[in-house]
Amino acid sequence: DVKVTQSSRYLVKRTGEKVFLECVQDMDHENMFWYRQDPGLGLRLIYFSYDVKMKEKGDIPEGYSVSREKKERFSLILESASTNQTSMYLCASSQGTALNTEAFFGQGTRLTVV
Amino acid sequence: AQKITQTQPGMFVQEKEAVTLDCTYDTSDPSYGLFWYKQPSSGEMIFLIYQGSYDQQNATEGRYSLNFQKARKSANLVISASQLGDSAMYFCAMREAREGGKLIFGQGTELSVKP
Numbered sequence: 001d002v003k004v005t006q007s008s009r010y011l012v013k014r015t016g017e018k019v020f021l022e023c024v025q026d027m028d029h030e031n032m033f034w035y036r037q038d039p040g041l042g043l044r045l046i047y048f049s050y051d052v053k054m055k056e057k058g059d060i061p062e063g064y065s066v067s068r069e070k071k072e073r074f075s076l077i078l079e080s081a082s083t084n085q086t087s088m089y090l091c092a093s094s095q096g097t098a099l100n101t102e103a104f105f106g107q108g109t110r111l112t113v114v
Numbered sequence: 115a116q117k118i119t120q121t122q123p124g125m126f127v128q129e130k131e132a133v134t135l136d137c138t139y140d141t142s143d144p145s146y147g148l149f150w151y152k153q154p155s156s157g158e159m160i161f162l163i164y165q166g167s168y169d170q171q172n173a174t175e176g177r178y179s180l181n182f183q184k185a186r187k188s189a190n191l192v193i194s195a196s197q198l199g200d201s202a203m204y205f206c207a208m209r210e211a212r213e214g215g216k217l218i219f220g221q222g223t224e225l226s227v228k229p
Binding site: 030031033035040041042043044045048050056058059088090092094096097099100101102103105107108 | 120123145146147149157158159161164166167205207209211214215216217218219220221222
């Protein structure tokens with residue numbers, strides 16, 4: 001089974017802190033994604049990576065950056081956390097560019113910025 | 115502009131009845147794929163069903179079927195014979211060929227199944 005693992009289930013950080021959310025997948029997938037999920041807004045794509053060191057901005061990249069130094073690991077970085085970044089963060093991975101490729105998700109990280 | 119729109123924030127259905135969850139999409143790419151995912155209260159995302167833009171027939175997976183109306187750009191999920199365990203958030207998503215592996219989601223619909 002494909003496994004996507006996010007480093008933390010719950011996280012509480014202070015405003016202004018630098019925050020790292022880590023995601024690891026074990027199926028050698030090319031694509032990895034970071035989404036944030038908010039009630040009424042669904043899943044919004046923050047960043048997408050289609051290969052090591054390659055990234056594309058999603059719909060809401062402001063205030064975030066990402067790093068993909070190894071194929072299996074995709075990190076989301078909040079350079080200076082703010083309260084409006086309190087949210088559920090979901091990481092996902094998928095194989096290649098075939099249209100019917102299913103995405104597999106991690107269990108999510110609920111981040112609270114105080 | 116919103117590429118995937120789910121206009122029903124919440125839906126109720128009686129157990130054993132059928133329910134339709136709406137999804138409309140916006141794309142100029144002739145080649146795309148549409149997905150439905152289920153998210154129970156536990157938070158995991160479960161893939162349900164897929165429909166390709168060139169598929170001639172509507173996709174079906176057990177009690178799930180996708181009512182694909184290409185001209186209207188809609189891809190509604192139909193759940194037959196609802197069960198209590200169907201209570202969850204449901205998300206519609208799209209992948210366009212020109213965007214590579216990028217996957218975009220809608221706002222979601224929360225389905226509650228009443229006994």
